[in-house]
Amino acid sequence: MSADTLIPEEPEAPTNRPPSMERVRSWLQRPYARKILILTVVIGFLLLPLAWLLLAAMNQTGAPASEIMKDIEQTVFVFTLVSIPITAFVFAVLVYSLIGWRQISGDEPPMQDSPAIRTNTIGVILWTVASSLLAMFLVVWGLVELAQITANSYGSISADEQPGQKSSEIINVTGQQWVWTFEYPEHNGLTSDILYLPLDRPVYFNVTSKDVIHNFWAVELGVKIDANPGAITQTGVTANKLGTFNVRCAELCGMHHAFMQTQIQVLEQDAFDSWVRESGGKKTS
Amino acid sequence: MSVDTAVETKTVFGAEVPQPPQHGAAGGVMRGLNFGTGLIGGIGLAAVAGWVTAILTPSSASNASFAPMEPTYVYLAVLLGWVVGFMLGMGAFVGPLRWVVGRDITHADAEYMAGKDLGRKRYWKYTTDHKVVGIQYLVVTLFILGFAGLLAMLIRTELGMTWTSLFTPSFYNSMIGTHGIAMIIGMIVVISGPLGNFIVPMMIGARDMAYPRLNALSVWLLVAAVPMLVSSMFMGGIQDGWSVYQPLASQAPVGMLGYQMTIIIFAISTAIASVNLMTTILTMRAKGMTWSRTPIFVYGIFAASVMGLYAFPFFQYAQILGLTDRVFSTSFFDPLNGGSVWLYENLFWLLGHPEVYVILIPSMAVALELMPVFLRKPLFSFNFAVAGIVGVVALSGLVWAHHMYMTGWAPAANYPFMLSTEMISIPVGFLVLVAIGTFWRGTAWTRLPLMAVYAVIFNKMIGGVTGVYLSDVPADQYFHGSMFVVAHFHFMLMGAGLFGAMAGIAFFFPKMTGRILDERVGSIGLWTAFIGFQITFISMFVAGLQGQPRRVLDFDDQFNLSNWISTIGAYIIGIGMLIFLSAIITSWRSGVIASSNPWGSKSLEWQTETPVPLENFPVLPVVTERPYNYGVPDPYEAELESIDEDLTEKAGTK
Numbered sequence: 001m002s003a004d005t006l007i008p009e010e011p012e013a014p015t016n017r018p019p020s021m022e023r024v025r026s027w028l029q030r031p032y033a034r035k036i037l038i039l040t041v042v043i044g045f046l047l048l049p050l051a052w053l054l055l056a057a058m059n060q061t062g063a064p065a066s067e068i069m070k071d072i073e074q075t076v077f078v079f080t081l082v083s084i085p086i087t088a089f090v091f092a093v094l095v096y097s098l099i100g101w102r103q104i105s106g107d108e109p110p111m112q113d114s115p116a117i118r119t120n121t122i123g124v125i126l127w128t129v130a131s132s133l134l135a136m137f138l139v140v141w142g143l144v145e146l147a148q149i150t151a152n153s154y155g156s157i158s159a160d161e162q163p164g165q166k167s168s169e170i171i172n173v174t175g176q177q178w179v180w181t182f183e184y185p186e187h188n189g190l191t192s193d194i195l196y197l198p199l200d201r202p203v204y205f206n207v208t209s210k211d212v213i214h215n216f217w218a219v220e221l222g223v224k225i226d227a228n229p230g231a232i233t234q235t236g237v238t239a240n241k242l243g244t245f246n247v248r249c250a251e252l253c254g255m256h257h258a259f260m261q262t263q264i265q266v267l268e269q270d271a272f273d274s275w276v277r278e279s280g281g282k283k284t285s
Numbered sequence: 286m287s288v289d290t291a292v293e294t295k296t297v298f299g300a301e302v303p304q305p306p307q308h309g310a311a312g313g314v315m316r317g318l319n320f321g322t323g324l325i326g327g328i329g330l331a332a333v334a335g336w337v338t339a340i341l342t343p344s345s346a347s348n349a350s351f352a353p354m355e356p357t358y359v360y361l362a363v364l365l366g367w368v369v370g371f372m373l374g375m376g377a378f379v380g381p382l383r384w385v386v387g388r389d390i391t392h393a394d395a396e397y398m399a400g401k402d403l404g405r406k407r408y409w410k411y412t413t414d415h416k417v418v419g420i421q422y423l424v425v426t427l428f429i430l431g432f433a434g435l436l437a438m439l440i441r442t443e444l445g446m447t448w449t450s451l452f453t454p455s456f457y458n459s460m461i462g463t464h465g466i467a468m469i470i471g472m473i474v475v476i477s478g479p480l481g482n483f484i485v486p487m488m489i490g491a492r493d494m495a496y497p498r499l500n501a502l503s504v505w506l507l508v509a510a511v512p513m514l515v516s517s518m519f520m521g522g523i524q525d526g527w528s529v530y531q532p533l534a535s536q537a538p539v540g541m542l543g544y545q546m547t548i549i550i551f552a553i554s555t556a557i558a559s560v561n562l563m564t565t566i567l568t569m570r571a572k573g574m575t576w577s578r579t580p581i582f583v584y585g586i587f588a589a590s591v592m593g594l595y596a597f598p599f600f601q602y603a604q605i606l607g608l609t610d611r612v613f614s615t616s617f618f619d620p621l622n623g624g625s626v627w628l629y630e631n632l633f634w635l636l637g638h639p640e641v642y643v644i645l646i647p648s649m650a651v652a653l654e655l656m657p658v659f660l661r662k663p664l665f666s667f668n669f670a671v672a673g674i675v676g677v678v679a680l681s682g683l684v685w686a687h688h689m690y691m692t693g694w695a696p697a698a699n700y701p702f703m704l705s706t707e708m709i710s711i712p713v714g715f716l717v718l719v720a721i722g723t724f725w726r727g728t729a730w731t732r733l734p735l736m737a738v739y740a741v742i743f744n745k746m747i748g749g750v751t752g753v754y755l756s757d758v759p760a761d762q763y764f765h766g767s768m769f770v771v772a773h774f775h776f777m778l779m780g781a782g783l784f785g786a787m788a789g790i791a792f793f794f795p796k797m798t799g800r801i802l803d804e805r806v807g808s809i810g811l812w813t814a815f816i817g818f819q820i821t822f823i824s825m826f827v828a829g830l831q832g833q834p835r836r837v838l839d840f841d842d843q844f845n846l847s848n849w850i851s852t853i854g855a856y857i858i859g860i861g862m863l864i865f866l867s868a869i870i871t872s873w874r875s876g877v878i879a880s881s882n883p884w885g886s887k888s889l890e891w892q893t894e895t896p897v898p899l900e901n902f903p904v905l906p907v908v909t910e911r912p913y914n915y916g917v918p919d920p921y922e923a924e925l926e927s928i929d930e931d932l933t934e935k936a937g938t939k
């Protein structure tokens with residue numbers, strides 16, 4: 001070993017791309033590669049309106065009427081956006097396979113074989129990394145949103161807003177074949193078959209069933225939970241939009257399952273109070 | 286005690302070969318048995334069992350809610366009598382019965398059971414030849430799918446006629462349930478049954494399955510299950526959806542027994558078939574067929590068998606417990622008597638989700654199997670395809686409770702189940718990568734089987750992406766129990782599953798029937814069904830987004846438009862499927878005679894002659910190369926190498 005090995009080598013010339021970059025560059029120069037990328041972008045833009053169309057379909061009857069529903073719609077919106085690139089790429093390959101790369105018909109197998117590509121390390125790594133990142137993103141997004149929604153429903157309520165305090169409202173929801181009953185235990189056990197909700201006040205639902213499993217779905221509020229016989233499930237929501245919305249049963253519960261639906265009336269506090277008074281309940285605050 | 290030492294010999298290729306001793310004489314009653322005697326036995330024993338039970342049951346027998354129990358006992362006796370009598374009449378118990386009297390099935394009997402020299406009669410018998418079993422599976426499956434498809438048309442008709450009601454709510458609900466479970470059973474067997482039995486042994490270079498008699502048992506148990514399912518429609522029906530959640534199921538009329546017995550018998554059939562396929566694949570691959578030389582379709586069938594084997598027992602137990610609740614007034618699932626509805630849901634979905642992959646993995650595998658043949662290039666990244674299948678199997682048992690996000694069963698468990706469910710998109714993505722990598726730069730021979738693969742991948746993407754919404758708890762809070770879910774799983778099970786099965790049937794049709802599937806009629810059917818499919822289920826997505834719950838026969842006016850469109854699409858699917866079916870039937874009867882290897886495949890099953898002789902190969906093959914050895918050297922590869930050389934040169938000169 002000579003002494004000059006101790007002398008640090010000159011840094012590599014900056015023009016020297018690493019071989020993998022060189023490979024990517026030469027790949028991009030292939031005619032089909034560019035066309036597929038362009039096709040991907042075109043299909044992606046064609047699919048893009050879906051992100052808004054999906055929400056438009058969901059909002060036909062007045063949703064979102066709560067923070068929860070807003071979170072749900074945001075999730076749908078983001079997931080649509082995130083899945084468009086990968087969908088567009090797969091569709092682009094399918095389309096290009098039919099119009100770009102050669103194709104033959106007829107009764108006999110093609111005379112000449114196609115290139116024997118047994119694998120492609122860069123492609124495989126790219127796909128794995130991209131799909132794993134995508135999955136991670138979806139998981140993290142989902143976990144955060146779920147924690148958020150749980151908090152909005154009943155999870156982490158600050159002390160002064162605990163159920164039983166004046167600012168919140170408890171409603172016992174009971175499903176039975178094939179009607180919903182809403183009981184307001186804080187107002188002399190007032191019951192109603194229409195769900196009246198005060199605007200901008202947290203409401204807590206204790207949900208149960210008298211017979212089979214039903215599912216309490218307050219559509220525009222984004223609330224959904226099973227009503228189980230022999231158990232009480234809990235959820236909650238704060239309605240932030242005035243109007244008439246829908247409760248539908250979302251679990252097959254027998255003959256008239258389809259008709260097991262009712263209305264939600266979100267009222268101003270005053271109107272809610274006077275409904276309570278007129279229906280024979282105690283005034284709330 | 287004296288031992289008979291005189292060993293019989295037989296001359297094989299000029300050599301005296303000692304023959305194993307035979308226990309008992311050949312022939313006997315067994316040779317007279319067939320489907321006809323099976324029907325006689327089944328109906329006869331059912332009638333006797335029902336009659337005796339009716340006499341023995343005191344007319345005052347009733348359950349806790351004072352409902353008379355006699356119909357329950359009688360129907361159960363009829364069903365049990367039917368199964369036992371049918372299997373007895375078919376000759377399923379010939380072997381065991383001979384063991385009891387110290388005899389066995391002789392060599393001549395075994396050949397008879399394999400259908401040797403029996404011609405067409407062998408399709409009507411308890412035949413052990415895997416190719417006969419495959420054809421029997423195909424016919425039974427087409428019957429099940431046709432029955433369930435007919436119900437689907439009736440359901441869509443009811444939903445499309447928004448101005449009136451065709452059916453009573455009870456009958457509508459019973460159609461929903463029967464359609465669902467019949468389709469699930471049909472889709473579970475549609476590839477593993479016909480193709481798994483007919484093709485897999487040939488594909489791995491074996492003479493038959495590992496357990497030929499169990500093979501016959503599995504298919505005839507399935508046949509025995511079909512009338513039980515159909516009969517339930519006349520006994521009040523399955524009014525509770527295909528999942529028959531408790532306690533709704535215990536309210537249902539006695540028809541529910543038909544469901545429970547169907548599942549109990551079908552689960553036995555599946556377990557036997559799974560063990561048989563797994564053993565065959567593990568132990569009977571040809572010499573030289575290492576795991577890296579085993580075709581991907583074999584992996585797919587193996588994976589489906591593994592999942593079926595561990596998942597079905599949950600379902601079977603759940604139905605046995607449900608049955609005892611109903612018949613013996615136990616209360617496993619009765620919440621008013623200490624039972625748990627959530628226990629039922631867990632047991633059900635422990636089957637329910639793996640079952641989705643039992644359907645999807647074979648369909649993806651058959652697509653990946655045929656792509657290299659039509660694109661004349663190797664499967665892209667074989668290892669990745671295997672990794673994808675293994676990944677799906679590994680995760681399949683850890684995701685079931687994503688069907689229970691909204692039950693309130695365990696809100697905290699929603700977090701891990703969301704994680705595992707979204708993780709499964711990674712191995713499924715591997716399979717998509719393998720597919721598009723195989724399309725990549727391939728010259729497509731655009732025959733019907735390959736064209737169906739385009740449909741499969743397209744549908745799979747839509748099903749996969751919409752599945753991502755449903756795997757997410759917040760989004761599922763809106764979509765759960767809505768038409769969106771229905772559209773999503775139809776994209777998966779029908780769009781990817783059934784179209785994949787159509788690809789597989791079209792591909793293997795020449796080997797199975799000796800004739801080519803009519804390309805023109807088949808394609809018209811396929812694409813008509815595909816277009817109808819998109820119309821039906823995309824508008825069903827819209828109905829779900831608008832907030833229409835599933836399993837309803839009546840709904841608000843705002844859903845009318847999407848339901849009308851959906852029904853029109855369903856009729857187009859129906860027409861397309863009938864055209865495809867007519868292509869199958871006419872080609873089978875009078876299609877163009879196929880050569881032994883019409884697609885120019887290199888796989889083993891195409892190397893034997895058509896029609897395939899009794900033991901498939903005159904001489905067992907030896908495998909010396911990897912599968913999918915198609916293709917020419919990649920011209921771009923040379924270019925890349927020159928780049929690499931340039932770079933090394935540069936580095937060298939520096």
Ligand SMILES: [Cu+2]
Pocket residue numbers: 175178213214215249250251252253257260
């Ligand atoms: Cu209900």
